[in-house]
Amino acid sequence: MTEPVYDAADDVVIIGAGPAGLTAAYQLIKAGRRPTVLEADSVVGGISRTVERDGWRFDIGGHRFFTKVGVVEAFWHEILPDEEFMLRPRKSRIYYEGKFYDYPLKPLNALRNLGVIEAVRCVLSYVWARVHPPKRQDMYEGWLAARFGWRLYRHFFKTYTEKVWGHPPSEMPADWAAQRVKNLSLMSAILNALLPRRDQQEITSLIEEFQYPKLGPGMMWERCHDLVEAAGTKVVLDTTVSTIRLQSGRATSVVASSEGGQTEYPASAVISSMPLSGLIAVMDPPPPPDILRAAAELTYRDFLTVALVVPSDTAPWDDNWIYIHDASVKTMRIQNFGSWSPYLVKDGRNVLGLEYTVDEGDESWTAPDEVLIEQGKAELGRLGLVDPSRVEAGYVVRMPKAYPYYDVGYKANVELIRAWLEAHASNVFPVGRNGMHRYNNQDHSMYTAMLTVENLLGAHHDVWSVNVEEEYHEAHDRLRDPAGAAFSGTGRDAPILPDRPRS
Numbered sequence: 001m002t003e004p005v006y007d008a009a010d011d012v013v014i015i016g017a018g019p020a021g022l023t024a025a026y027q028l029i030k031a032g033r034r035p036t037v038l039e040a041d042s043v044v045g046g047i048s049r050t051v052e053r054d055g056w057r058f059d060i061g062g063h064r065f066f067t068k069v070g071v072v073e074a075f076w077h078e079i080l081p082d083e084e085f086m087l088r089p090r091k092s093r094i095y096y097e098g099k100f101y102d103y104p105l106k107p108l109n110a111l112r113n114l115g116v117i118e119a120v121r122c123v124l125s126y127v128w129a130r131v132h133p134p135k136r137q138d139m140y141e142g143w144l145a146a147r148f149g150w151r152l153y154r155h156f157f158k159t160y161t162e163k164v165w166g167h168p169p170s171e172m173p174a175d176w177a178a179q180r181v182k183n184l185s186l187m188s189a190i191l192n193a194l195l196p197r198r199d200q201q202e203i204t205s206l207i208e209e210f211q212y213p214k215l216g217p218g219m220m221w222e223r224c225h226d227l228v229e230a231a232g233t234k235v236v237l238d239t240t241v242s243t244i245r246l247q248s249g250r251a252t253s254v255v256a257s258s259e260g261g262q263t264e265y266p267a268s269a270v271i272s273s274m275p276l277s278g279l280i281a282v283m284d285p286p287p288p289p290d291i292l293r294a295a296a297e298l299t300y301r302d303f304l305t306v307a308l309v310v311p312s313d314t315a316p317w318d319d320n321w322i323y324i325h326d327a328s329v330k331t332m333r334i335q336n337f338g339s340w341s342p343y344l345v346k347d348g349r350n351v352l353g354l355e356y357t358v359d360e361g362d363e364s365w366t367a368p369d370e371v372l373i374e375q376g377k378a379e380l381g382r383l384g385l386v387d388p389s390r391v392e393a394g395y396v397v398r399m400p401k402a403y404p405y406y407d408v409g410y411k412a413n414v415e416l417i418r419a420w421l422e423a424h425a426s427n428v429f430p431v432g433r434n435g436m437h438r439y440n441n442q443d444h445s446m447y448t449a450m451l452t453v454e455n456l457l458g459a460h461h462d463v464w465s466v467n468v469e470e471e472y473h474e475a476h477d478r479l480r481d482p483a484g485a486a487f488s489g490t491g492r493d494a495p496i497l498p499d500r501p502r503s
Contacts, residue, residue, distance in 0.1 A: 011036075011265070011266045011267055011268045011269075012028060012033060012035035012036070012267070012268060012269045012270075012271065012456070013035065013036050013038065013254045013265050013267040013269070013270050013271070014035050014036065014037045014038070014270075014271045014272075014273075015038050015241050015254070015270065015271070015272040015273060015274045015279075016037075016038075016039060016040075016046065016272065016273030016274050016432065016435070017037050017038075017039035017041075017044040017045070017046070017221075017225065017235055017237070018044070018045060018046020018047065018048060018049075018221070018273055018432060018445070019045070019046060019048050019221065019432065019442045019445045019446050019449075020046075020273040020431040020432030020433075020435060020445040020446060020448060020449040021037055021039070021046075021271070021273045021431075021432070021449070022037070022044060022221055022224045022225060022228065023075065023224075023445075023446040023449040023450060024271045024431065024449040024450075024452060024453050025037050025224075025228045025233055025235075026075075026079075026224055026227065026228055027449070027450055027453040027454075028233075028453055028456070029228055029231045029232075029233060031453070031457055034231075034232050034233050035233055035271075036233070036234050036236065036265055037228070037233060037234065037235040037236065038236050038239050038241055038254065038256050038265070039235065039236065039237050039238075039239065040238070040239065040240045040241070040274075041237065041238070042237055042238050043218075043237070044218075044221045044222065044224075044225045044235065044237075045217070045218045045220075045221035045222070046221075046273070046432075046433075047060050047061060047303075047399055047402055047433070048060070048063055048217045048218065048220070048221060048442050049217070049218040049221065050215060050216030050217055050218025050219060050344075051218075051397050053307075053395045054393070054395075055346060056307065056309065056337075056344070056345065056346070056351050056395070057215060057216050057218075057337070057343075057344040057345075058216075058305060058307050058335075058337065058344070058351065058353060058395070058397055059216045059217060059218075059335065059337065059340060059344070059353075060303070060305065060397065060399050060402075061303065061305075061355070061399075061402070062320060062321055062335055062340070063212075063216075063217040063442060064088075064090065064210035064211075064212070064320075065085070065210055065211035065212055065213070065217070065442075066210040066211070066443075067443035069443055069447050071447070071450060072443045072446050072447055072450075075446065075450075076211070076220065079220055079223055079224050079227065080213055080219065080220055080223055084213055084214055084219065085211045085212065085213060085214070086211070086212050086213075086214055086341055087209055087210075087211060087212075088209060088210055088211070088212045088320070088339075088340065088341070089208065089209050090208055090209055090210055090320065091318060091319045091320055091339070092319050092320055092321050092322065092323065093317075093319050093322055093323070094156055094322070094323045094325055095322050095323065095324050095325065095326065095334075095383065095385075096155060096156065096325040096326065097326075098384060099113040100113075100317075100322070101113055101156070103323070114155075118151075121151055122149060122151045122152050122155075123149075124149075125149035125150050125151040125152065126148060126149030126152065127149075128149065128150075129145050129146050129147075129148075129149045129150060130146075133146045134146050137174060138174050139169070139170060139171070139172060139174055140161070140169040140170075140172035140174050141153065141158075141168075141169040141170040141172070142174070143174035144157050144169065155325070156325060157169065159325045159326070159327050160323055160324070160325050160332060163324075163330070163332040163357065164301075164332055164357050165301065165357070166301075166357070166359075212340060212341055213341075214341055214343045215341070215343050215344070216340070216341065216344055217442070236256070236258070238258055238259065239256045239257065239258040239263075240256060240257050240258070241254055241255070241256050241274060241278075241282055242255050242256060242257045242262065242282060243255035243282050243284045244267075244270060244279075244282050244283055244284065244425070244428065245264075245284050246283060246284060246285060246424065246425055249423065249424055249425070249426055250425065250426055250427045251267050251269075251270045251425055251427055251428050252266070252267060253265060253266050253267050254267050254270060267427075268427065269427045269428075269429065269456055270425075270427065270428045270429065271429050271431055271449070271452055271453075272428060272429065272430050272431065272435050273430075273431050273432035273433075273434060273435040273445070273449075274434065274435060275298070275300070275401055275434040275435070275437075276295065276298055276414070276417060276430055276434065276435060276436065276437045277295040277296065277298040277299075277437075279295075279428070279430065279435070280292065280294075280295035280417060281295060283425065287420055287424070288420075290416065291416060291417060291420045294412075294413035294414075294416045294417055295413070295417060297407075297409060297410075297413050298404070298405075298410060298413055298414070298437050299405045299407070300360075300400070300401040300402070300403060300404055300405050300434075301357050301358075301359070301402065301403040301405050302357070302358050302359055302360040302365060302398070302399065302400050302401060302402055302403075303355070303356070303357055303358070303398075303399040303402035303403065304355075304356050304358060304364065304365065304372070304396060304397065304398045304399065305335070305353045305354065305355050305356075305396070305397045305399075306331075306353070306354040306356070306372050306373055306375070306376035306394060306395075306396055307337075307351050307352070307353045307354075307394065307395045307396075307397065308351065308352050308353075308354065308373070308376055308377065308380070308386075308391045308393070308394050309349055309350075309351050309391065309392045309393040309394070310349070310350055310351070310352060310386055310390055310391055310392065311348065311349060311350070311390060311392070312338070312348055312349060312350045314350070314386050314387070314390050315336065315350060315352055315385065315386055317336065318336070318339050319336055319339060320335070320336060320339050320340055321333050321334060321335045321336060322334045322336070324383070326383060328382060329379040329382055329383060330356055330364070330375070330379070331354040331355060331356055331376070331379050332355055332356065332357060333354075333355045334352055334353065334354055334355070334385070335352065335353035335354075335355065336350070336352060337350065337351040337352070337353060338350040338351065349392070352380070352386070354376045354379065354380070357402075357403070360400050360401075365398065369394075369395070369396040372396050373394030373395075373396065376394065377391045377394070401434055403439065404433060404434060404437045404438060404439055406439065410437065414436075414437050418430075418464060429452045429455070429456075429463070431445065431448045431449045431452050431463070432445035432448060432449065433445050435448075436448065436464070444466070447466060448463050448466055451463045451466065
């Protein structure tokens with residue numbers, strides 16, 4: 001039985017208290033509005049939260065605070081004072097066949113690890129690929145081989161990509177390449193190594209330093225949560241949206257469930273960062289079958305971290321993370337939380353986070369924490385990185401729907417849903433990574449929320465045109481940041497993957 005409607009000071013309802021949702025709330029407050037924020041979880045921050053267990057703090061996936069969007073940078077420093085940020089050196093390496101390879105490429109390091117003969121073979125393979133380029137450069141495998149040669153592709157790209165997405169690169173369209181290796185090739189990497197430029201930002205993969213909140217990215221969103229509530233906005237946690245009521249082509253209210261029952265919130269507008277598939281599923285009356293089918297076909301890759309506490313001298317490397325290009329273990333990357341911030345760990349101890357991409361409900365997702373911790377310890381030993389006997393404690397953190405899955409039909413499905421929303425739920429505005437089913441980083445998610453708020457206040461931005469590689473244009477003029485500089489994207493793009501088998 002639905003209880004009486006919630007008596008709110010404002011009737012803009014925001015679904016989700018991650019970076020997009022809280023950014024929207026904060027921007028609305030600055031404009032004099034008082035929205036209501038509904039969050040299904042017990043904490044804020046979404047995938048940008050920082051999980052705390054027994055005094056240890058874990059970043060979910062590693063969040064470098066780096067952006068080319070001036071308004072996002074200004075927002076970060078408006079929420080947290082400068083003294084709460086640390087400027088951290090960027091360091092990550094590839095672990096392959098028992099050796100560490102610097103990334104970006106350093107010729108002497110690569111030569112020493114590969115050996116002279118194999119290094120010459122790799123260069124010749126690159127030359128061959130330039131003279132005889134792969135025919136299918138529209139696929140990820142051919143795209144990479146054309147820029148690095150077949151031997152380096154097999155050494156450093158194939159295994160890792162298969163771990164992350166569960167598909168061989170030969171089946172993946174080349175769109176994925178722009179997400180991680182945009183503008184980078186063997187030649188550009190060598191030139192950057194021989195003639196390095198300070199504060200390199202043209203190739204996102206090669207940035208040398210980044211900002212980071214002392215207590216992790218969750219510190220940003222915990223503080224933002226405090227600020228919006230202090231200003232009179234209600235952030236309702238542990239509350240799941242069950243229904244969005246529609247009438248005459250607009251949302252009129254949002255019904256949410258919690259332990260206390262159901263509450264109906266009147267809505268003049270709805271800003272949603274919940275998964276786009278879930279948003280369509282709660283519409284009342286429901287959309288037609290083709291829209292429901294398009295939503296059901298949007299799927300995700302899920303994520304878990306096995307965090308292992310070790311003595312500080314056990315893992316002496318200072319990388320932020322290490323990419324594991326070894327098919328004998330399931331972990332794809334190992335975070336070194338002490339190198340992100342000494343405030344995440346305790347004196348004399350460090351925490352290593354072994355990351356796995358999985359599918360919610362599969363064997364890894366449902367395994368008991370104790371089993372996953374033992375697996376993590378064994379994999380550290382198998383790799384020769386840490387003696388398993390020196391692991392003192394372990395924790396498991398699961399994050400569902402961490403990565404929108406880009407199969408070959410996702411774009412058409414999203415466009416179909418978008419058109420239906422504009423026609424039949426014109427005051428419902430998807431934002432953020434899961435809200436728009438886009439592989440956005442934190443800064444992208446925040447920016448879509450900022451533009452959506454501006455639209456509610458009278459602007460006419462096409463938020464769906466915010467694309468990480470293409471220059472964003474307003475309907476009438478080029479968008480500029482507060483300093484007057486033209487905005488030209490955030491420097492990251494998104495992957496496209498083949499169709500996932502469906503049951």
